[in-house]
Every structure is written in C-alpha cells, then in structure tokens.
Amino acid sequence: MEPVDLRSGRVLLDQPGPDDAAAMVAALNRPEIERVLTTPWPYGPEHAEDFIGRHVPEGWRTEREFTWALRAPGSPELAGVIGLRTGRPDVGYWTVPASRGRGLCAEAVRLVADWWFARGGAALAWECVAGNVASLGVARAAGFRFTGAAPSHGPYRDGAHPLSWHGVLDPGPRRRHDGWPV
Template sequence: MQPVALRTARLVLDLPVEGDVARVAEYCTDPLFEEYLTTPWPYTEAHARGFLTEYVPSAWSSGGELTWALRAEQGGPLLGVISLRTDAREVGYWLGSEHRGSAYMTEALLAVCEWAFAELPGTETVTWRANAGNVGSAMVARAAGFRSTTTPETTVPGRDGADLVGWSGERGATPDADAYESWAPLLGGAA
C-alpha cells in the first residue's frame, strides 16, 4: 500500500520520515511513554531511526500498519504520530507533551477513522486500547466518539510481552448516541 496523506482543518497527516528522528527521540523520552506505551525504554535516536526508516515504510508497504505524522502544515515539524493496525482496525497514538490539550489528536483520530471507514473495505468498527490509567488517551477516544468497551478482562500487551490491565473502546462510522456516557466508570466527570 502506498502512503496516503490526510488533511483536517488544522493538520496535515503524512508519512513520518527520517527528518523526524530528533523529534521522535525527544518525544519518546517522556516519562508517560515509559508508563503507558510499549515503545522501547529508555528510548534512543537509534530506536527513532529504525522506526522511521525501517518499520514505518515496511508496514505501509505490507499494509499491516499505517502510520501518519501529525504536522500543523505541509513539511512542518512533527507534533505526534497516529497509527492504524489494519488487521484489527486498531488505532494507537501519541502527541508531544507541548501539543497536548490542543485537541490535535482528536482531530487526527477522526480523520483516520473517516478514512478507514471510506477506504478500507470491511471496516465496520475501529478499536482503541490503552494501558489502564491512560486518561489522556481515553479522553481523546471519548472525544472522537468511541464507546468504552472496557471489562475486567481487557488487556494490552506490555513492553516485555506480558499482558497488562487495559482499557478499550470502539466506534462505528457513526458514533452511538450514548458513547460519551459509556466512559463515566473510567473517567467520571473528566473534561
């Protein structure tokens, strides 16, 4: 599959490239990444280079995982990354700390979901999972119309391969009317 660029009102979602190595390496040293993501820890420039020059192009080529860079303008600096694992129609994402609270990731997630429903045959739902306690990621999923599907059995893979307690959600092409309320047990009244 060839990389596809997406545009939103404020963002360009395009292919993350080798020129993004320094930003990826910087962002992925955030202590939240150690707690909530499966990226290598400690994270180095070598990890970022391998991700950008080997993993991302190979995954696009095979169609197995489609990864976009978030940018405020064409050719602009990397703000974050969003991926869609096509076999499970599962999204994953992260945003550089100085860009959190901007609603950029919700905007990007909506664009990726819209693209998946329109362009990936057989897409009926898009799923999301995160480590339990990742409130920021859950708030993005909630804002993008995902319904919480979390049960006591929900898990996510950990960095070492062991399953961890997780949270999950899903959405169809049109969010369920009560999707927002489904998050109350996890997020309470979090804005």
C-alpha cells in the same frame, strides 16, 4: 500501497521522515511515556531511524499498518504519531507535550477513521493502559464507545498484559458516548 496524506483545517497527517527522529526520541523518553506505550525504553536514535526507515514503509507496503506523522498545517514540526493496524483493526497515537490538550490528536483520529471507513474498513478498536486519561480523552472526543476494562490485547515490553481500558468506533455518525471511567 503508497502512503496517503490526510488533512483538515487543523491537522496534517503525512509520513514521518528523518527530520522527525530527534523529536521522536525526545518525546518517547519522557517518564510519563514509559508506563503507557509499548515502544522500547529508553528510546534511542536507532529506534527512531528503524521506525521511520523500515517499520513505517513496510507497514504501508504490506497494508498491515498505516502510520502518519501528526503536524499542524504549514508546520514541519512533529506534533505526534498515529497508526492504524489492520489485523484487529485498531488505532494508537501519541503526541509531544506541546501539542497536548489542543484537540489535534482527536482530530487526527477522526481523519484516520474516516479514511479507513471510506475504504470499507471495519469498526476500529482502541485501548490504553488503565489510568491513561489523556488517551481516554482523545478516544472519547473522537467518538469511541467505552467497552470496559480488561487485560491489554497486545503485550507490553515485559510480555505482560496490564489492565487496560478498551473502546470501539463504529462506522457511521459520530457522537459522544456516556459510560467512560474517570
């Protein structure tokens, strides 16, 4: 499948490119990232180049994972990355510090979910390591329903499955759900 750009009045989702590599390295080497993402640590330029040049195109080609760069419309600056893995299916995301707290990531999740559901996709799963209140806030704002705390579905860098918060987003009208931790 060829990559698809998605947009709203607040965000543009397009393909990450070589010009995004330095911003990825800077964002993914922040100390608060190590504990909450499964990306390599430390995250070097070679990781960004492999992600942008191999992983992202291969995901689209095989339809196993759809990945987008998150940007403000009209800006070339990387605000974050969002991906939808189709096997489970689930969604994951991160943002650069300057883009946090502005609702951009929740808007991006809604765009990706709408695109996925329009294609006939099933409910989307979400998880984050317990205590990652930023990710929880995005999932809640995007309309996910909290389903509980349990070990992570996928392994982290060390092979462990840390205690994680889980949620689901069903096709159909979105609303905020009660029952979230914190």
